[in-house]
Amino acid sequence: MERDLIAKIQRLAGVPIRDPSVLVSIGDDCAVVAPSPDCHLIITTDTLVESIHFDLDYFDPWHLGRKTAAVNLSDAGAMGGHPRWAFLNLAVRPGMTDRFWDSFSKGLLSRLSEYGVSLVGGDTVSAPNKLSLSLTLIGEVKKGKWLSRSRAQPDDLIYCSGNLGEAAAGLELLRKYKERRSPFKGRKGTGISRAVLKRLVNRHLDPEPRVTLGQALAANGMVQTAIDVSDGIATDLAHICKNSRVGAEVRAREMPVSRALERTSGILGISSLDLALTGGEDFELLWTVSQKNEPEVRKIAAKILGYRPFRIGKIVQGNRVILKTSQGTKDITYQGYEHYFRHF
Amino acid sequence: MERDLIAKIQRLAGVPIRDPSVLVSIGDDCAVVAPSPDCHLIITTDTLVESIHFDLDYFDPWHLGRKTAAVNLSDAGAMGGHPRWAFLNLAVRPGMTDRFWDSFSKGLLSRLSEYGVSLVGGDTVSAPNKLSLSLTLIGEVKKGKWLSRSRAQPDDLIYCSGNLGEAAAGLELLRKYKERRSPFKGRKGTGISRAVLKRLVNRHLDPEPRVTLGQALAANGMVQTAIDVSDGIATDLAHICKNSRVGAEVRAREMPVSRALERTSGILGISSLDLALTGGEDFELLWTVSQKNEPEVRKIAAKILGYRPFRIGKIVQGNRVILKTSQGTKDITYQGYEHYFRHF
Numbered sequence: 175m176e177r178d179l180i181a182k183i184q185r186l187a188g189v190p191i192r193d194p195s196v197l198v199s200i201g202d203d204c205a206v207v208a209p210s211p212d213c214h215l216i217i218t219t220d221t222l223v224e225s226i227h228f229d230l231d232y233f234d235p236w237h238l239g240r241k242t243a244a245v246n247l248s249d250a251g252a253m254g255g256h257p258r259w260a261f262l263n264l265a266v267r268p269g270m271t272d273r274f275w276d277s278f279s280k281g282l283l284s285r286l287s288e289y290g291v292s293l294v295g296g297d298t299v300s301a302p303n304k305l306s307l308s309l310t311l312i313g314e315v316k317k318g319k320w321l322s323r324s325r326a327q328p329d330d331l332i333y334c335s336g337n338l339g340e341a342a343a344g345l346e347l348l349r350k351y352k353e354r355r356s357p358f359k360g361r362k363g364t365g366i367s368r369a370v371l372k373r374l375v376n377r378h379l380d381p382e383p384r385v386t387l388g389q390a391l392a393a394n395g396m397v398q399t400a401i402d403v404s405d406g407i408a409t410d411l412a413h414i415c416k417n418s419r420v421g422a423e424v425r426a427r428e429m430p431v432s433r434a435l436e437r438t439s440g441i442l443g444i445s446s447l448d449l450a451l452t453g454g455e456d457f458e459l460l461w462t463v464s465q466k467n468e469p470e471v472r473k474i475a476a477k478i479l480g481y482r483p484f485r486i487g488k489i490v491q492g493n494r495v496i497l498k499t500s501q502g503t504k505d506i507t508y509q510g511y512e513h514y515f516r517h518f
Numbered sequence: 519m520e521r522d523l524i525a526k527i528q529r530l531a532g533v534p535i536r537d538p539s540v541l542v543s544i545g546d547d548c549a550v551v552a553p554s555p556d557c558h559l560i561i562t563t564d565t566l567v568e569s570i571h572f573d574l575d576y577f578d579p580w581h582l583g584r585k586t587a588a589v590n591l592s593d594a595g596a597m598g599g600h601p602r603w604a605f606l607n608l609a610v611r612p613g614m615t616d617r618f619w620d621s622f623s624k625g626l627l628s629r630l631s632e633y634g635v636s637l638v639g640g641d642t643v644s645a646p647n648k649l650s651l652s653l654t655l656i657g658e659v660k661k662g663k664w665l666s667r668s669r670a671q672p673d674d675l676i677y678c679s680g681n682l683g684e685a686a687a688g689l690e691l692l693r694k695y696k697e698r699r700s701p702f703k704g705r706k707g708t709g710i711s712r713a714v715l716k717r718l719v720n721r722h723l724d725p726e727p728r729v730t731l732g733q734a735l736a737a738n739g740m741v742q743t744a745i746d747v748s749d750g751i752a753t754d755l756a757h758i759c760k761n762s763r764v765g766a767e768v769r770a771r772e773m774p775v776s777r778a779l780e781r782t783s784g785i786l787g788i789s790s791l792d793l794a795l796t797g798g799e800d801f802e803l804l805w806t807v808s809q810k811n812e813p814e815v816r817k818i819a820a821k822i823l824g825y826r827p828f829r830i831g832k833i834v835q836g837n838r839v840i841l842k843t844s845q846g847t848k849d850i851t852y853q854g855y856e857h858y859f860r861h862f
Contacts, residue, residue: 306650401547
C-alpha cells in the first residue's frame, strides 16, 4: 500500500520534475536542489492531525490537500518569500482508500503549482488510528529582504489583507452541519443563504495564502514586519509585539468584519467581533508600516488584492495588545484561539 | 503546555543560535538561513510513530531523540552531504511529562550537534493518542558531488560499512524483555551476556549514522553510488539495482555477521543470515565502487571506520538481487523487512 502510494504521488507530482532547480527528486535518500545565488533560504513546516485539525466528516480529501499546502504557503508569504520545494510526511491510518489519496495528492499539488512549488520528497509511515499530514516548504528570498515579526515600531500603522473571523465561523458551520459531500447547501429556517454558507465554509476549507502580497511588500522594502493570521489577531499581533518589544492598539469599529459574518454570528451565538479577534485560520496577512510609507504600500496592496487593505490600528509603546471600543479599552494580548497548532 | 514545550526546545537549542548561517531561528513564520555558495542543497525527512516505530516500554526519551536525529542524518550521509539545519514536527499526545520532553530534546540535540546541525524550526501539534516525531534535515553538498542510488555499473564491487542484522536482533531482544530503565542487564539462563545484549540493543536504540564516511566517499569522487541500510540489504540493494538498472550478487559467506549476532540468533530462533539480509535499521552505508578505484576507497573507508569495510558482492547485468550460498542461488530482491516506513 505505501509503496503504491509513493508511486502515485511520484506520478502525480510529475517525476522526473521539469523544474530545472530539482536535480534529484522523489526516489533517492535525499532530494537535491540548486538554490539561486543572491538568495537566503526560508523554511517552514506545519502539521495537520485528524480529529484535531480536521475531521473527514466534513473535509473532503481534495480540499484537505489544498489546505495542507496553504497553511505552509501562508507562512512563506508572511516572510515575503518565494516557496520552491515541498516535502510531505504522511502518517497513514488503516481504512484509507486509493481514491482518497488520489484526490488528496491532486489537491495538494494544485495549490503548490499555483506558486511554482515542486513536491520533491517526503515519507509515508503507518499510523495506528489517526491520519497526520506534515508539509515542509523551502523557499527563497533576496538576501536580507525578508519580512519578520520583529521590526514593528511605535506609530507604525497596522494593516490587514482581508476580513477576519470568517474561517472560524465556517468551521462552526461545518461542525454543525457535517456535510462532506455537499457542504454548500443553504439551510432553510436558519436564515443562512447558500452563498453565505459557501463563502464562510470555503474560508475554512480552502484558505487563500497571501504569498503574492507578501512578496510584493518584501520586494518594495517599505514593509519589514508581517505575520499571517493563524491564531486570531489577538494572538498574532501579540507575537509581533513580543518580538518587536512594542504594544499595539486596535479599534473594534475598524475590524474587518464582513456582512456575511455579521449575519451568521447571530445564528451561531458568537459575536462577530470575538470571531474576528480570536478566530483562527483566516490566513490573512497582517503588516505594519510607517506613516510615511503608508500611502505607497496601501496602493501596492490594493492592486494585488483588488480592494483596499484594512487599517485596523497602530503600534504603540508597551507590550500589550489593547482593544479600543466605544465602552473603553480591553487587554486582549494572546486572547486568540488557544490553537491546536504552534508553529515554531 | 505546547507553548512551554516550544520555549523549552528553544532554550535547549540555544536560541539565538550561534551558527552564523542562521539568520532567523525558532520564533518567526519561517526560519531564514544563508546557504553556502558552490553548493547544492540536500533535503531529507523521516517520521517515527509510537507503537509503529518505537514503544515507550523500551525506548527511553533521550535515545528516542537521538534516533529521530540519526535516521535522518543517515540519509544525509548516504548522499555524501553535510547536514546543517533541522526542523522538528512533534505531535504530542496526552500524558507526556516535561521530563520526557526535556530528555528527548537533549538527546535529539546531542546527535544533531555531533554533526554541527542547528535546530531552527518546527511545529508542535496535539495528537489524540500516539506520539509522532518528524525531522527534516537540510544540508549541503559541493555542486554535482552527491552520491545517488543510480550510478552503479556492472562489475562494480559492493561494500558495506559494518555488521548487518544487529539492530533487528536488538529490537527482538527489546520487545522480548521490555526493560526501559535498564535494558542492558545480562540474562541468566539465556546465555546472552550483558555485553552482547548491550551491543545489540544499542544498535537499535542508538544507531550510528555514517555521515563522515559518506562525506569522504563523495568528496573523493571515486564513489558515486550509495544508500543507507534501513530496510535490510535485500531491499536496499534492490533500490540501487532499480535506480541504476543493474542487478546485484551477494555471497552468504561474505555477509558481515558478528559473533554477537551469531550467538543471539540461535536464542531468538532466527537465522543470522536472515537477520543480516532482511533486518532493518542497521543504518550502515552500502556503496559500489569500480575495481580500479577499490583499493584507494577501501583505504579511505578503513581510516574513518577504524576497520576494513566489508566487500559483500558485486553489481551484474540484470535487475535482480541474487544471494549465492553453498546450496545454490536465491532471488532476494525486495525481500527486506517490509518496513514500516518508506522514505521518498
